[in-house]
Amino acid sequence: MSAGTISVPDYRGRFGAYGGRYVPETLVAPLEELEFAYLEASNDESFRKELDDLLHNFAGRPTPLQFAARLTEHLGGAQIYLKREDLLHTGAHKINNCIGQGLLAVRMKKHRVVAETGAGQHGVATATVAARLQLACTIYMGTEDMERQRLNVFRMRLLGAEVIGVEAGSRTLKDAINEAMRDWVTNVRTTHYLLGSVLGPHPYPQMVRNFHKIIGEEAREQILRAAGRLPDHLFACVGGGSNAIGLFHAFLGDSAAKMVGVEAGGRGKGLGEHAARLSDSAGFSGARPGVLQGTHTYVLQNSDGQISTTHSISAGLDYPAIGPEHAWLADTRRAEYTAVVDEEAISAAKLLARTEGIIPALESAHAIAELVKRAPKMKRDEIVIVNLSGRGDKDMETLSRYV
Secondary structure (H helix, E strand, O other), X not given: OOOOOOOOOOOOOEEOOEEOOXXXXXXXXXXXXHHHHHHHHHOOHHHHHHHHHHHHHHHOOOOOEEEOHHHHHHHOOOEEEEEEHHHOOOOEOOHHHHHHHHHHHHHOOOOEEEEEEOOOHHHHHHHHHHHHHOOEEEEEEEHHHHHHOHHHHHHHHHOOOEEEEXXXXXXXXXXXXXXXXXXXXXXXXOEEEOOOOOOOOOOHXXXXXXXXXXXXXXXHHHHHXXXXXXXXXXXXXXXOOHHHXXXXXXXXXXXXXXXXXXXXXXXXXXXXXOEOOOOHHHOOOOEEEEEEOOEEEEEEEOOOOOEOOOOOOOOOOOOOXXXXXXXXXXXXXXXXEXXXXXXXXXXXXXXXXXXXXXXXXXXXXXXXXXXXXXXXXXXXXXXXXXXXXXXXXXXXXXXXXXX
C-alpha cells in the first residue's frame, strides 16, 4: 500500500462485503437527504470553516500527542505516545462527530436531535452541541447504563436534554439505539438522528468516520514532528469503533503501521459474557456476519440467529455488532482485533493513573491493557500510539468498587 488513506466505502456504502443500507422504506428518503446534505456540506467552504472553528475554539483541538515517559520506562519496551482525546471538551472524542452532525442538522433545518448513548459520553457531547446550537435534544439510554453512569445522566439533563431510560432487552446501548431509531422514524421531518459511532445504515459509518479522522491526521503530523517517522503500532479500544477508525484512517495506506483494535473480553469467552466480535482467534465465541440496525457486519448471535446479550465493565464497549469498516479491515487483515477482560482493563487504568497521572475511561483502559501485554516484547526503538479516547471521571463509581 502507498502512503495516504484508502477510499472506501463505495457508492452503495459498502466496505467490501459489509455496510450498506438495510432499513424500512420510511427511512430511505431521510437517509438519502442526509447523504446529499453531508456531501454538499463537505464541499462547502463555509461549512468546513464553521466546523474547524468550533473544533478549535469550542472543543479544544488539536489535542496533544504526549510521550508517556514513565509508562514507557515501566513497561521497558517500545516508546509510547498517548493521543489525548480525553482533554477535549466533554472529556472524550465524541464531540468531534457531534459538532459535525449538529451543524448538518441546522443546515437541513431540523430543530431537534435524538441520540443514543451507552457510556454517556456521546449523550453528553450531543446535549452540549445541542445547547450550543440551540437544538431540542432527546437522549435514549438503557437503564442499566443509566445506573452505571449516573453522573453523565445528570450532566445531560443539566445541559437541557431530555434523557429517556430504556427498559427493553438488555437495557444497554443496543436497546437505546432501537428506541432512538423509532423516535426518528416517527419525527423524521423535524428531527435528525445523531448516531454516535461508525454503525448503522449508510451514510453514517462513512460520515462519522470522516468527522473523527482528524484524530489520526493530527497524530500523523505530530509523530513526524516528535519522532521524525511514522509509528510502528497503533492501539485503540473498539466498541462501535469510532475512536479507533478515527486514529487508524490516516495510516491505512502505511503498511508498516500495524493497527490493533481492542474489544471487550468481559468476564469470559462464552456467548453473553463478552462483546468481542472480531476476536474469535482468541477463543471468544458467537460472532458471524449478519444485519443489525441497518448495516451488514459481524454480529454476536446464537445458533438460531438471535442477537446475543453482551457484557463489559465498560458501558461503551458492550455492543453486539461492530462498525462495517472494522469488519472489512479484519477480513483483509489490515488490522488485528483482540480482546482483554474486565480485570485487565481495571489494572491498566490503575497503572496509567499511577505512572502518568492520567485516569482513563474504562473504554480506553482496554487499549492500555493490551499495550501492557505487548510493549515489553517490543524493541526499544519501536513507536506506539495509543488513542486515549476518554477520561475516567464517569467511571469513578465502578473503579471505586475494584481499586
